[in-house]
Each structure stands twice: as structure tokens, then as C-alpha cells.
Amino acid sequence: MKMSSVVMAAMAVGATVAAAGPTWTPDNSVFGNSNIIAAAYDGFVYDQKDAFFNAFGDYTRTANVGGGSSAQSLRWSPDAAESDFAVSVNGNGVGYEYYHGRTYLNFVAVEGGEYEVNLSFDWQGSGQDSVVVHFRWFDGDSRQSETVRREVPSGRASLTYTGTLVAGHHYEFYYYAEVAGSGGLSGSGTGSGDITLHAPCLADLNGDGVVNTQDFLTFLNAWASGNLVADWDRNGTINTLDFLAYLNEWAAGC
């Protein structure tokens, strides 16, 4: 190994401290209760079914009008939020119609870190003007927000978004999938909305997103030189157990 790579690896060790992963807990102190809404409007009649909650759990609602329906389910856990959307429309409506499932997740970020959103809705039918998926986050502490939206004239709308939670901040995540038309809407659609909290990749010591030989050399240098970064089991001493513990995570990758 060249001396320069040893020095660079040692510098990388000194500059990199693995962060804890993001965690969230339901919280209604800023934005009120979380909610899922199934809604259906056939031009004559509007039906909306809500489920309000302030806890992790499974929630399902279905709205029905004129033989059409809009259903939404949510499974919210400490690791993720997973939603499913299902719409069925039979062409009996007149004029402007829409069918959607909406979710409001209100929570506090206990620990900060990265999350990923994947939203998609696939409509197979006729009479539609738009197929939409929409995601917005609002930070009640910094008062910042961002909206990501995809709209297509037919077929499948989808979006992916990556964001970062700040520890201690209160958030509202709002997302929905919708099909709307202005005459003779008919068909069916299915979709999903997933929010995943990314566990940190601890073995990626230089933080470049991949686990490879460079990370291993970085660890090896820290271990050989007694750098506390190599105290992988955090017991205050650096020995063979730390080497084996790191080796396991390094072999597992991310």
C-alpha cells in the first residue's frame, strides 16, 4: 500500500462519524391528528371516509358512489409508512369526477436522517383528464416545505423523492393519488405510497455510498493506529472483537 493512501484513509477516519438513523413517532401537537381519506365524487354525489389517528398501526377506508369506489390502506410503523390505493369507476358519472386517496402523516423526528418516498398510481381506463401523484412535506419548526407532483394524461404517474428529517422537528407528510375526468370516467387504478427511513450504512466509513476495499483499509488503519473509530462495539478498547464486528458489517454491505 502506498503511504499516500494510508494517509488519505486515516484522514477519512478522522472526518467520518457514523450518524444514527432517522426515527419518527406520531405526534399531533403541531398539525393535529394524522389522517387517511378515501374520497369519491361522480358528479352527483360525494363520499369521503376518514380515519384519524395518533399512533402507528393499520388503517383502511373506502368511499363509494354510484357503483364506483376509492379505497386506501395504510400501514404505519417505526420503520416505514406503506399505503395502497385502489380505484374502480363504472362510467355512470356525469361531468367532473374524481377519485383519490389522501394521507396526512403528522409526527416528530426523534432522530434525524434520510428518508425516501416512492409514489405510483397506474390508471387503466378512459375518460380521464389526469392521473396524479403528489407528495408534500412541511416542517412546522423551520416553516419550510416542498411539494413534488407528477401528472400524466393517462396510464401511470410515479415519483421518487429523498429528503432529510431534522431531529426534534415536527412534520406533516401529505401525499395522494388521484384520477380525475370530465365525462364518462371508467376503469380501474391501483397504486402505492411508501416512505422508508434509511438505516445508516455504518460500514461505509468514507460516506461515498458504497462499501468496498477503501472502507476496509480505512478501518484497518484506524484499528492498527488505535483510533477510537475502530472501537466498533463501543466498549472503550480496541481488539480483535472490533475487527470481527466490522468485518461482518463490511461483508454484509449496505
Ligand SMILES: [Ca+2]
Ligand atoms: Ca465507502
Ligand SMILES: [Ca+2]
Ligand atoms: Ca471494542
